[in-house]
Amino acid sequence: MSQRSVMIKDESEFDFPHLPPFPKNVSIAPLLRVKLSKLLSGDQAEIDRLFKASRELGFFYLDARGESAGEELVGYARELFGEGKKIFDLPVEEKVTYDLGSRGSHFGYKGCGAGTVDASGTKDRNEFYNDPGHIRTPISFTEFPTPLLYSVFFPPSTMSAITKEAKINLAIEAIQTSKKLSRWKAAELYNIPFSTLNNRMNGHLPLCKRRPANTKLSKLE
Template sequence: MSYEENFAGIPPFPDDVPCAPLLRLSLEKLLNHNETEVERLCSACKDLGFFYLDLRGNPILADADGLFDTGERLFELDLDEKRKYDMSKQFSYFGYKESGAAVVDKFGNRDRNEFYNVSKDDVLGNSNPLPQPDVLNKSRPLFKSFITNAHGIVTVVLNLLNEHLQLPPSTLANLHRLNAVSGDQVRMIKAPPQPPDDRRTALGQHTDFGSVTVLFNRVGGLQILPPGRDAEWCYVRPLPGHAIINLGDAMVKFTNGLLRSNIHRVVSPPGSQAETTRYSLVYFSRPEEDVILKRLQGSDCIPPLAPGEEEEEIKSKDWIIRRALGNRVALHGEKIDYEESLGTEMISRRAYI
């Protein structure tokens, strides 16, 4: 079944809701270093930090189809079975998170999705294997193919940004090597329809804490808040044959704010899609574990630090654990510093949000 055919049977995304102005970029053109397309990529990464990437003809679409099926089978398992792999019990960001285990706002409202994080390094053999359900073990070849193809897309983006920033060759790619240990993961997500009289945020507003995110979904619900004091939340329409790509906070830190990690959230899908279970598939690329998240040297394009400004000395691994588990009820009870889990963009928005 083609990726386009997998949209069949899903209620149409409505035309009367505000949608984010994401640029549609072509992976083929980027691979061919089409000058106009590369300029559009760099503009998208500075202005909004989100864009569509046309992947038609790329094998990752077949990988995504297979993993959507794997995810559905995974989430059909009994809750007690899935809880055996609860990531909070291991103080890890790999494993299972059940619905309601995290908060979505400062009032303590619980999230409305469950997900499972699969380690890139486990799948590729860079680390010791982690315990996981049989349905995932049986799909390891598929995960390996998806991870390899997704990481290839990430590397294309990083190399083009590297050239734009006039950094020494492969600076960014060498911080995100496929076979180096990192927090890279595949996340499978399930968000069932919400009660008609209580449709609200399913995943709270945040920025991603890694470098580049590659997202596949077929049902709406993702929203972004564009830059600007008077900005309003707008939906990101899923497009067949396309991934949604966005930058994370690590890229903000590496470029001292030149590149953008935009705030986003997940709400109940719009229109008739609200009655549909929303599945998502994500590849999160993050800097290698020992990388220090701070402004990169070697580029005159990256803004300097402000006079007297000192950067936090924190390794990628410690940063990821702090951000990934910061809003988990199971770890912190009700004493959660919700603001600290939101990400870098909230620092600049707090003055007027």
């Protein structure tokens, strides 16, 4: 188990006593909590709950406790929240040096009052820092299997093409976001051929095979 793993022994961390009680007259979504350990062990009832939640609600909570890969993921999330606190504890003078508006970017710092929330011009009361984390080498959770539905509906060749296309798009976005990231380095980071990335960025799209003209479709097609 990773050193980042932190076992959650109770539900107390989901309580927020310093906040006002949630109003009883507000409707809430009946979200299901699905256990990762049961999914990975092939528990059919849990798989059915996941499918039902995905189809009927569109959202669900994933309980990653009790599974080494899940605990590792939770550990990284805890570290991320810790780093976020350090960022927002910085003096405002320091944070505004990374103002996203002045940089003409979606990435960077946005302070309180930078936007409006209604037609009267009421200033917002939230701040955020959008970090382009995808330009760094992504963390690989090798213990997570390929999603079941992907393997059911897509043959291996199609899955390979989907994965390759996603890597190319991420590499291009990373290059456009970071002026210091070269095409060679991006190709290396995302494990794709340099020629493929270079051709795509130069506007050369992959060729598609076309059926010859006047060719009739077979019954199988």
